[in-house]
Amino acid sequence: MIDLTVLLNRESGEALYSQLYQYIKQEILGGKLAAETRLPSIRSLAAHLHISRNTVDLAYQQLLAEGYVQSRPRSGLYVIDLELESLPLSHQMNKKGLKNKAQASSAIRxxxxxxxxxxxHFPFAAWRKLANLSLHQDQLDLCSYGDPLGEPGLREEIAKYLHGSRGVNCTPEQMMIGAGVQYLLGVLSRLLSGANNGSEMAMEEPGYDGVRTIFAHHGFHIHPIPLETDGLNIQKLYESKSRIVYMTPSHQFPYGMVMPLPKRMQLLKWAADQIGIIIEDDYDSEFRYVGKPIPSLQSLDTHDRTVYLGTFSKCLLPSLRIAYMVLPQKLIELHAEQDYRLYDQTVSRFHQKTLELFMKNGHWEAHxxxxxxxxxxxxxxxxxxxxxxxxxxxxxxxxxxxxxxxxxxxxxxxxxxxxxxxxxxxxxxxxxxxxxxxxxxxxxxxxxxxxxxxxxxxxxxxxxxxxxxxxxxxxxx
Ligand SMILES: Cc1ncc(COP(=O)(O)O)c(C=O)c1O
The missing domain is CATH 3.90.1150.10 (Aspartate Aminotransferase, domain 1)
Structure with a gap:
């Protein structure tokens, strides 16, 4: 049963029952009260709206008489499923519009x-079991806000995994969990604004439009840097004078080339020369089909100039909205100094805990x-x-x-x-x-x-x- 919150105007001259009847009718016609919805009982609605039961009863009688609701014995009043033909024209068009859209997408096979x-192939059974454990009453601690950077236990698991699979060197304290790469890049953009690296952002051309937009919205001027067969053209990067570069070295998006080791070293030299920052988006590193994996830029970086990002959207589910960002020491200090810890964590602690257990118990590697x-x-x-x-x-x-x-x-x-x-x-x-x-x-x-x-x-x-x-x-x- 639902609650109905309607503003009744005692001064309007229109009877209260009529105002209530009109309101519910419009809610039904507008689709806000769906077919089969049970209306609140007369007693509870009268109490909720501070009006007499008689007023509610009159409004309900009117709705019944006009066929918007039907009465079910010992149960109450239910919104009926309005036939398309019986609706006013504007509503028919709306519904038909929806139908056409549904038809159009179902036409794509x-x-x-x-x-x-x-x-x-998502391991629903294992996930459900671990989610249940996270929701257990002895986990009452999980019911509060939690660490703004993300659950320490999960960060530890991710750090271990990244070190083993991508050579990433980091402590859990350098890592931040967030609801997707885009969200994390939004935070990073604001952090970078305070880091004296300028507002020029170099990006691979072509590159991921989803992040280009984020950087542009945060006031960065984008420098498109052309690609060569082995990835970003480093000469052009120098020429751009930008001191920040976002890139996807392990699987260039969208072309898919993998940047070889010598070029990675040149890029790190660029970062050291320019006191620059490399933002390494390792969005789908789990799925490499040919050749041996090349260590991440972050793992090769001896000057601590790389921000490393990864996501669980590809290997688990995009709907989970869990991604992570590893910050160089300087940026993590800035994060603390500039009060970014006041930003609450965006990923549910229950999902984080479930993922932590998933990783700890070996499901992640197997998956x-x-x-x-x-x-x-x-x-x-x-x-x-x-x-x-x-x-x-x-x-x-x-x-x-x-x-x-x-x-x-x-x-x-x-x-x-x-x-x-x-x-x-x-x-x-x-x-x-x-x-x-x-x-x-x-x-x-x-x-x-x-x-x-x-x-x-x-x-x-x-x-x-x-x-x-x-x-x-x-x-x-
Ligand atoms: C290059 C690249 N980075 C990041 C992402 C998205 O990650 P998330 O779902 O965590 O925002 C995508 C998604 O398609 C992508 O192509």
């Missing part, structure tokens, strides 16, 4: 959206191993199907790691046409032009294909549909 993950195989197989299916059907008519880019590839299509279509013709075959692929700060430089005939959320069967069928859209149909025309 194969959605190659980057960012979707394989939720079917990564499992997911690496799951995604490797999906990627193999995608690449083999593309090669088999489209061969030299496409170029596959960025297949060494991660949950997406880029596809350059040699059929004369531009990005918009590639997307539109794919949709005609019920497949969705995604634009890449938005990853360029300078759109005019964007590749013209390329799309992004994420494969994390699709089954192997759907990937196979999806690629067949793309082949029809881009090649077969054109031959028929």
């Amino acid at each position: 194969y959605d190659f959206r980057y960012g979707d993950v394989d939720a079917a 990564i191993r499992r997911m690496r195989n799951v995604y490797r197989e999906k990627q193999f299916t995608l690449i083999s199907m593309l090669q088999q059907l489209m061969g030299a008519q496409v170029t596959i880019i960025g297949q060494d790691a991660g949950l997406h590839i880029l596809l350059r299509v040699h059929n004369g279509m531009d990005e918009q046409q590639l997307i539109a013709t794919a949709e005609e075959e019920s497949v969705r692929v995604y634009p890449v032009s938005l990853f360029w700060a300078q759109r005019a430089d964007a590749e013209k005939s390329m799309v992004q294909i994420g494969f994390g959320g699709l089954s192997k069967e759907d990937i196979t069928e999806g690629v067949r549909a793309l082949y029809r859209a881009w090649f077969e149909k054109r031959r028929d025309e």
Whole structure:
């Protein structure tokens, strides 16, 4: 049962019961009171609104008489499911609008959206068990705000994992948990404003638009730095005069190249020379399919000039909203000095505790191993199907790691046409032009294909549909 909070005007001249009736009717028509909602009892609503029971009863009788609610014996009044035809025209249009939208998205059978993950392999049972433990009454301590930087136990687990898997050298005190990389970069942006590194931010071009926007909103002037086959062009970075660079060295987003060791060392030299800051976003380092892993920049940095970021959005679920940031000593001191500890932690302590137990009990390592195989197989299916059907008519880019590839299509279509013709075959692929700060430089005939959320069967069928859209149909025309 719900509560109804309505402002009744005793001065208006309109009877109170009528005002209440009008209010509830509008709530039903506007969809705010959904079908099957039980109205409050006469007694409780009268008490809640400080009006007589008679007034509520009259309003309810009117709603009953007009068919907005129905009475169920010994239970109460329920909002009925209004048939579309019986609604006023504006409401019909709203509902039809919704229907059309639903129809449109259900018309897409194969959605190659980057960012979707394989939720079917999420270890629900283990997670549920550990979540239950976190919610146990003897964990009453978890019911308060907690450490602004995040649960110390979780930070310790992440620090251990990062040291083992990425060579990251940090103490839990240098680490901050937050609800996503974007949120953490917002905090970092404000911190950097007080760190005398200027307001010029160098970024890979193309690069992740989701963070470019964050930096721009925080007043940074963005310098797009072109890429070479092995990553960021360091000469251009020097020329930009920027003293901060955001980058994705272990799996460049979106092109997917991995920066080799010698170039990493040159980049660290740049940071030491310029007293600069490198922001290393290691967003999907768990999924490397080819070659041996190269240590993170942070692990190679002897001058403490690297901020290291990672997320659980790829390997667990994006809906968990848990990411972490490792700060150099100087920035962690600034964080304390400038009262950033007054910012409360954004991730639920229960989720943090569950994740801590998940890592402590060995589920995390096992899950990564499992997911690496799951995604490797999906990627193999995608690449083999593309090669088999489209061969030299496409170029596959960025297949060494991660949950997406880029596809350059040699059929004369531009990005918009590639997307539109794919949709005609019920497949969705995604634009890449938005990853360029300078759109005019964007590749013209390329799309992004994420494969994390699709089954192997759907990937196979999806690629067949793309082949029809881009090649077969054109031959028929
Ligand atoms: C380069 C890069 N960094 C970070 C993220 C997002 O991380 P989070 O979900 O923790 O905000 C993404 C997500 O797609 C990404 O592509």
